[in-house]
Amino acid sequence: MTPPDPYVFTRRSLLSSMAAAAVAGSAIVSAAPRAFADSDGDLAAEAGHGLPLTVLNNSGEFANRSVHLYIVGTAGDRQVRVTRRGTLAPVKLSDNHAGGFTDYAIPLAARGKTTLRLPFMSGRIYVALGHKLKFKAVTGADGKVALQQPAGWVESDPNYPVLHDFVEFTHNASGMFCNTTMVDMFSVPMMIRLNGTKDHSTGRLRDGGRAQVFHALKNDPDFSRLVVGDRRIIAPSHGLDVGRFPQHYFDAYIDKIWHIYRNKNLVVRTDAGTFTGRVKDHRLTFSGPASVSFAKPSTRDVLYCDGALAAPNDGITGPVAAVLGAGFNRSTLVNHSKQPTTHAGAFYDTAVTNHYAKAIHAATTNGKAYGFAFDDVAGWASYIQDAGPRHMHLTLTAF
Structure with a gap:
């Protein structure tokens, strides 16, 4: 395994400005790595680059007629969606109909595989099982039309009762970059596969893996309230914000780190070089290719990998x-005073750890998952890419 490369497309770099989801009254505006598409003709040109996407329902729990697919995101800085006909269309306020919500659902074929085309865009492929999702077109703070997306951890969200999940992707002239993600929640078992210059796949759970994760967290007193019936497990970051997870869970561990590295070096290797740090004046300060320092993070900062641990796209601090x-x-x-630790056998070996991420990794066949935002460090995220993609596959695997 190798240290993280700040220039590799990862969940953070390709979807960093796409909020995890929206609570009532707020909109998600995501970014894409291409120029602004200022007309429907431009959107048609984007769709002309379509990559075949085959969706297969092997859930064993839901018939194809009960599976609803949504492909939403951005082309340039314009909110778009893929239609049932496989074309790219802008999100419009007039799309809101019954109950004030859009119906962007793409039905699966009556049986067997469903094949669509993914245009050049950056976004998410949602699947909803049993019931449709309620997306709402809204006017964002910048005056542009945006799409309010599900927030599966907010009880007041209209999509809270619906069993759903998503994968993330960016498809552009450089290739296809995609991941299965549990950074927000763990719900529907899915795997993705890319055929291109190589054959890649990730996200598959072990037999009984979903139940294994639910069982592990139901029996942990600090994580048990994140489990929402058999519907989903809320990530501890969101759980903290909605009162389902202890606000100070990591505090003692953080204090211990700050104490240890007052008198001992912490060495961090990156593609930009090696940084050597110690705690000075309450900040973890590194020297090396450049001087960077971090205030002591909170539990929330650790779970979100943000705040004091925010990673700007600067190739140094990030x-x-x-x-x-x-x-x-x-x-x-x-x-381990030399980081990153690359051997998975050393992960999660203390009582206080991210047991949510630990359980998800343990349930996957290749040990890879996106349990938190920086899970791509040392290559342990369920992320794949290909510079010459020919076909993408999304499979709903057995519950």
């Missing part, structure tokens, strides 16, 4: 912050 975020969530910073 990579160091990513390694620290991974070290905190994997609880490797006490016993």
